[in-house]
Amino acid sequence: MQSRLQLPTFRRFGMAAGVAAILLLAGCSDSSAPRSVLTVTEINNNAPLSSDVRNFGTDRTPNTTDDFVVEDQVAVEILSEVHDPALDVFQSGPFGHIFITNYEIRYESEEEIEPVSGSLAWTIPVNTTFVGSLAVVPVARKAAPPLSVLVSGGEIIATAHITLRGKEKDSNAPVKIETQLPVHFANWVDGN
Ligand SMILES: [Ca+2]
């Protein structure tokens, strides 16, 4: 049993550990780079993505010349905040932007879907909310198994694990943002 004398020490230790954990999560100490912490606040309007593997075209007939495959683009909303409000970081000054330069997507599902990677040219000013468009399912993935098999029926439920990478302006300190998106692959009914 803990004595009354020991308890405050334990609490202080707990608080210090908590603060250390937060700093570790942010990947930085109070004055260290990158100064901006980027958080994905919304992706695809916070809805799962229904990914259609084939559109049968205006004739609505399978396997004719007007069939096409759409690359799925989703909106990604990112909040950029300074990790320590005591830091004077402004959009027009040093360290005022984060450049997101590339991305990787790993699909988690029962069927193996090849990962995706690509480049981006997003500039995210500090203390703003940025919205970008991300190609989460390229045409090439839908044209190859296992997704191409879904044209004649079936479905694959997946989670897209998305990693965005870039750097802080001036310091070039690396920045990484991770998020997830549920993706439901099928030959969905074609819209107009
Ligand atoms: Ca057609």
Ligand SMILES: [Ca+2]
């Ligand atoms: Ca379809």
